[in-house]
Amino acid sequence: MKSQQRSLxxxxxxxxxxxxxxxxxxxxxxxxxxxxxxxxxxSGWQVAAVATRxxxxxxxxxxxNPVMLTEVSEMKWRKxxxxxxxxxxxxxxxxxxxxxxxxGCESQRVEISVFGPGESLxxxxxxxxxxxxxx
Amino acid sequence: xxxxxxxxxxxxxxxxxxxxxxGSHTFSELEMIEFARQYDQAPEYxxxxxxxxxxxxxxxxxxxxxxxxxxxxxxxYMEVYAQGVNDGRRNGAGISVQSMTWLEPVRPGHTITYxxxxxxxxxxxxxxxxxxxxxxxEAFNQNGAKVLxxxxxxxxxxxxx
Numbered sequence: 001m002k003s004q005q006r007s008l009x010x011x012x013x014x015x016x017x018x019x020x021x022x023x024x025x026x027x028x029x030x031x032x033x034x035x036x037x038x039x040x041x042x043s044g045w046q047v048a049a050v051a052t053r054x055x056x057x058x059x060x061x062x063x064x065n066p067v068m069l070t071e072v073s074e075m076k077w078r079k080x081x082x083x084x085x086x087x088x089x090x091x092x093x094x095x096x097x098x099x100x101x102x103x104g105c106e107s108q109r110v111e112i113s114v115f116g117p118g119e120s121l122x123x124x125x126x127x128x129x130x131x132x133x134x135x
Numbered sequence: 136x137x138x139x140x141x142x143x144x145x146x147x148x149x150x151x152x153x154x155x156x157x158g159s160h161t162f163s164e165l166e167m168i169e170f171a172r173q174y175d176q177a178p179e180y181x182x183x184x185x186x187x188x189x190x191x192x193x194x195x196x197x198x199x200x201x202x203x204x205x206x207x208x209x210x211x212y213m214e215v216y217a218q219g220v221n222d223g224r225r226n227g228a229g230i231s232v233q234s235m236t237w238l239e240p241v242r243p244g245h246t247i248t249y250x251x252x253x254x255x256x257x258x259x260x261x262x263x264x265x266x267x268x269x270x271x272x273e274a275f276n277q278n279g280a281k282v283l284x285x286x287x288x289x290x291x292x293x294x295x296x
Contacts, residue, residue: 020203022210036227036262036290044229045206049174049199057176067190068177069198072235072285077228101238103190 001062003054003089008042010083016046041080047087047123048075051114054089056129059110064131066108070101071128079122087122088115094126102130145294146266149253157208157249162196164243170200195240201247201283202235205272208249227265227290235285239276246277254286265290 008016017026021043024031032040052069059066081087094109108131114123164183171180175197178185186194241247255269268291274283 016203020207022207036265043203043206045199045203049197049203052199053174053176060176068179068237070237072232075232075235077230101236 001058001091003058003091005086005088006050006054007084007086008046008050008081010040013040013042013046013083017043021045037080039080039082041082044077044123047077047081047114048072048125050087051089051112051123051125052127054087055091055110055112055125055127058089058091059129064108066110066129066131067105068102068130069127070107070130073126073128075123075125077123079116079120081116081122085116089113090115096131097128098133100130104133105130106133107131144291146256146268146291147294149256149268149291151253151256154250154252155212157205157212157251159246159248160204160208161246162200162204162241162243164194167194167196167200167243170203171197174199191240191242193242195242196245198237201237201241201274202285204247205249205274205283209251227292229287229289230261230267231288233286233288235283237283239280239282241276241282247274247282249274257288260293261290264293266293267291 014027017023025035025037025041026043029040032038056066090113092111094111096109097107100107107128110127110129112125112127113121114125116122168181171177179189179191179195180197183194250273252271253268254271257267257269259267261267267288269286269288271286272284273281276282
């Protein structure tokens with residue numbers, strides 16, 4: 001399953017960074033250029049949140065009902081996400097477990113590949129969502 | 136004194152077992168809704184009226200919100216102890232996360248305390264100068280219940296010798 005795309009404006013990147021990740025390379029272009037990332041880039045947590053939202057919207061559109069993200073077994077940040085770069089995700093459903101920390105739900109493993117421009121891999125997220133228990 | 140600080144030490148000087156309490160944050164209903172409107176569509180996180188009728192019996196914080204606040208607390212904690220060291224010099228980017236689980240809902244007015252412990256150091260050298268520090272991070276509510284737990288690998292600059 002493929003998700004929609006989304007990009008983050010300079011304002012959105014800086015706003016998130018001011019609230020949650022106020023490090024210079026997420027708030028200032030010159031500091032970004034001088035950093036290990038080579039440019040002003042989004043906080044990895046903002047990328048994770050956006051990617052999870054894209055994946056979750058896709059699951060809804062495909063008829064699944066993700067109630068809540070309950071686990072990230074592994075997440076790798078591969079590349080920075082710069083201003084106005086589009087992000088999209090590709091989703092593969094993994095195994096299902098009968099219980100969840102969310103009452104009345106099952107656990108559905110979801111492998112999320114996060115892509116930037118030119119299908120470059122930006123991040124990989126191995127997640128578990130609570131989904132409505134099947135009747 | 137400076138030996139206690141995270142950001143102004145080299146990779147070699149950060150010992151496994153070192154433990155820090157980054158600080159606490161009290162989540163307000165308003166900030167929970169603001170975050171969730173952008174990053175999570177579920178009414179559990181965005182609509183107090185509807186949330187009252189749903190599984191948690193009230194509004195709860197979006198999972199990534201609880202986690203993003205960990206980052207904020209870490210940055211604030213490091214800034215206090217930065218002592219004029221340029222950002223990024225000895226403390227670099229996060230590269231991966233393991234075993235992240237959200238264990239209990241965070242509700243408006245809950246005060247969450249974030250802790251950090253160094254649990255491993257990798258011999259791997261990234262881009263000729265960075266080592267990798269693995270830490271276990273936990274968050275507890277005001278009643279002592281664990282609400283979030285994860286491990287993260289973060290780059291730390293290796294000393295020149």
